Amino acid sequence: MRKLLNVLYVTSENAYAMLDGENVVIKEKDNTLGRFPLHILEGIYIFSYAGASPALIGKCVEKNIDMVFCTPRGYFLARPTGRTQGNVLLRREQYKIADMEKLKTEISKNFILGKIVNEKNVLSRMIRDHENRINKTDFEDAITILKNMIDEVQRADNVESIRGYEGVAASAYFSRFNDMILRNEEDFAFNGRNRRPPLDNINALLSFVYMMLTSMCCSALETVGLDPFVGFMHTDRAGRKSLALDLIEELRPCLADRFVLSLINNGVVNGNMFEKQDSGAVIISENGRKKIQQAWQNKKQEKITHPYLKEKIEWGVLPYAQAMLLARFVRGDLEGYPAFIWR
Incomplete structure (x- = not known):
C-alpha cells in the first residue's frame, strides 16, 4: 500500500x-x-x-x-505526466472494456451505486447527529428518492440510463445540502450546484476540493498503471481525465462534501476568504486556500477501516486503494469492482 x-x-x-x-x-x-x-x-x-x-x-x-x-x-x-508508464497489458484490457457496452455498463453501475449509497449515508448521518436542527421529513423524503435510484441503477442496462438516474439522485441529495450548513448560513447559502466558474462561496469551495481530489485520483490511477484519460462512464474527450472522473464519483459525498461541510460548520472558513470578480465568478483568497489545504492535509491523515480490504488506511490513501482494486478488476483478478461504501 x-x-x-x-x-x-x-x-x-x-x-x-x-x-x-x-x-x-x-x-x-x-x-x-x-x-x-x-x-x-x-x-x-x-x-x-x-x-x-x-x-x-x-x-x-x-x-x-x-x-x-x-x-x-x-x-x-x-499536470505533467512524463513518459507513459505502467503495464501495457493492463491498459490494453482497459481500452477493450471501454469499448464493450456490457462490461462498461456493469462497472459504471458500481461507480454510481457507490456514489448514491454514500449520498444516502451522508443524509442519514445528518439525521442521526442533528435531528433537532433539521427537518427530518425532508431528509427522509430525499433518502427515499436515493433508495429508488439505487434500485433503478441496479436494473439499468446501458450507461446513458445510469447517467440519468445519477442526475436524479444528485438533485435529491443537493436539495438538502443547504440544510447541512449549520453555521454562517449567510456567507455559505447553497442554492444549487454551479461551476465554470463558481458563482458563490460554497460552490467555489466545492470546486476547489473536487479539484484536489481529482488530482489524487489521477495520480492513483497512473500509479497502478491505468490510463486516467480513458473512462467507462465518462466519455472520451480530448484533455479530460475520464477515468479519474469515474473514480471520484463514489468519493465525492463521503470525502469531499463532508470535508467542505466540516470546514464551514467548524468555522475554519468564512466569507472574508472569498472574492467576487466583475464577471460574477467567486474565487478563494490566498489565505483561504492555505487554511483549506492545511485542513485537507489533516483530513488525509485520518484513518478509516476499508470495508472491502478490512484494513485501516488513511483517507489520503483511499484513492490509491480504489485504483488498485479497479486494476485488479480490469486484469480479471476480481469478478467486479468493489466501490467504496462509507458507513
Missing part, C-alpha cells in the same frame, strides 16, 4: 520552485522561502504563474511525485 507523505502547497503568487540536489527550493525574487527534501513529498501543488524549473519537473516525474499547476486563484492549469 502506498505510504501517505506530505504535499507541498506553494501559494505565493510570485514564488518559483526549483531543484537543488535532492531538494525543492521555493524562491520569491532573491528570497528563499523554503527548502524541502523531495523524499518526504508525495505531491507539489503550485499556485503561481512563475511556476517551476524544468529540472524540478523532470525530477518529480522521475520520482513519481505528483505535481499540479494552478492559477493563484485556484483554477487548475496542468
